[in-house]
Amino acid sequence: MANVNENYQKLPGSYLFSEIARRTAAYAEAHPDAQLIKMGIGDVTRPLVPAVVAAMHAAVDDLARAETFHGYGPEQGYDFLREAIAKHDFAARGVDIAVDEIFVSDGAKSDCGNIGDIFDINNKIAVCDPVYPVYVDTNAMAGRAGDYDEAVQGWTNIYYMPTTAENSFSPALPEVPVDIIYLCSPNNPTGTVLNYEQLKAWVDYANENGSVIMFDAAYERFIVEEGVPHSIFEVEGAKTCAIEFRSFSKTAGFTGARCGYTVVPKQLVRNGQSLNAMWNRRQCTKFNGASYVIQRGAAAVYTEEGARQVEETLDYYRENARVIKQGLEAAGFTVFGAVNSPYVWCKTPDGVGSWEFFDRLLVDCNVVTTPGAGFGPSGEGYVRLTAFGDAEATKEAMARIGRMMA
């Protein structure tokens, strides 16, 4: 008799975005004339840039002719893309990452989840609170999380690190030994970043304790301030303790096209085993490479023309983030994130819960946000707004919120 993975039964329902959708739909139905502005989801809205579009068309044409047809590609990704990544994302910032330390995939979400395959199920996991739910849920599925405790809205065997205004969104080093540490900078959902010294403390901790840091740098391209590492490998010592996840989703609008990559340094060894070799074996066995068409599109991001065009798109979103931050602050709110991130983390008025404030913004302003409590208990008292929307709609949303608070 086949038995199922019993850890799946422990998972609580995934209510956040469905509950947002339910409340939004109910309001829209009751108010059919309302002009809703959706600032809740983390999806992009600007089209792919012309250089990427041209590269994808050319790649489709390659597949249309026998002489240029591409069948199975390398599971690790094509060298034309890996070499561009090594040069532009790392060497250009003084970081030496070899081509065979880069593994191209269909996206960072897949890699963030699948990376658990190469680790023992008894490792102790540490995550920030609030947190991108994928880190937690994938470990829970693998049996690393213990049981879900509804009362504290957390798993019994996961170490949660509050990351709030009280500690300037820089989590304290753990008080119990932890084995695998998830860090995300620029952070989803708070939009805040960890600077060099803050990351260095984590790298030192990991090297001293044999821990491994899972560093999610999906929003790296939004960093504009000096002193904020774009890669954890800019931090001395990180190659012996960290794995980094990157994505073309927010950088270049690939949320629907699908492409990301993971860096596993060859110096990263645990139990005498090379994690680079283990991840290579995992990918060769359970993955067949990212689409040739999409990899060609991703490589175009690194051409002179593509890079310039992508910057224009990023500037569009960065300006939205600035408008949101300025608008909320002018309305009297305390705001975090936004500067190096497409996410704006807004403190709710004193004594107002994040779901209550979500409702108020929906009803009074017809603006849809994401309640911070949906990302974990320490997200209570905040809502998240995203800069990925239309520029005019973003301005209009801020005008409405300004009028509400006037």
Added chain:
Amino acid sequence: MANVNENYQKLPGSYLFSEIARRTAAYAEAHPDAQLIKMGIGDVTRPLVPAVVAAMHAAVDDLARAETFHGYGPEQGYDFLREAIAKHDFAARGVDIAVDEIFVSDGAKSDCGNIGDIFDINNKIAVCDPVYPVYVDTNAMAGRAGDYDEAVQGWTNIYYMPTTAENSFSPALPEVPVDIIYLCSPNNPTGTVLNYEQLKAWVDYANENGSVIMFDAAYERFIVEEGVPHSIFEVEGAKTCAIEFRSFSKTAGFTGARCGYTVVPKQLVRNGQSLNAMWNRRQCTKFNGASYVIQRGAAAVYTEEGARQVEETLDYYRENARVIKQGLEAAGFTVFGAVNSPYVWCKTPDGVGSWEFFDRLLVDCNVVTTPGAGFGPSGEGYVRLTAFGDAEATKEAMARIGRMMA
């Protein structure tokens, strides 16, 4: 201290295709004028058909305009593709599969590997011998295989079912209880098929024992004979005991484009849990949907024009298979597969091992094949040839083998 998944250390090296490459390269270096014909790999060579190319170009253009841009898609795949699959791959053959029983992905290899996530690690696995290595290796990585025994070239906790000419390539029902059974028809590597009655025996066994059948139908479109199910769901009772994997790779040349799908019936329940709901949760948590561009291309396979064009490509490969079978038989060999499959499974001459025969074909005919022993002990005494090559080269290879045997 982070510990690694110790099961990875148990994996033997993956020597088959690297050893083939090594021997081939050594021969080519010593004989630079040799005109090698490669019939070893299972990759396609014909380009994507025009309808698919046009659909991919249109999809790229969709992503190039804000009004038609597609960001995150459904993790399960777009309805335009799932509906086409349900209609053409199932309803057209009298099989009722609902759209929400179909999960589109980046390929069948990913799904075949990842499906293990939803099962307990103590399930007993049964595979055919010879076998597509992914079934075995992914279970070994998860800890279901026990230890690798070099002497018998197999894992201590996997139940191997010899599948050879002696049992007409129809494996016997197991003599010990097994929980998860991998079946592949048309089979890789033998090219043989299981008919309705043979599959029915497995479905009955699985339903009686609570086992789950992993049915790999990646080569389904090569079936030309009557009485051979294209889907296990054509077999009465399969919906309560089977999961089916499908691929656009060999059907429509998507080995480089990447698209496949998995069918998990809602009636499939174990330990009181819906496997459909569990796989849905797995995909929503660890996958972010297949590329929009590629899904549009896959949907074009089901248009009238696309279907006709794809049949022409399939006929090209089918004719190659016929040429190989006829050529080898004319040269005095005993041949299996080929009729409903792109794979031809050729018995080596009496007393000649599969690696020895591989070498003979390489040296005497400059034809590269795959030694059957590479797929498992019961593959000894066979070599595999594939029909995915150039038609003229395929004929030339058979002419050379004919001359060698004359």
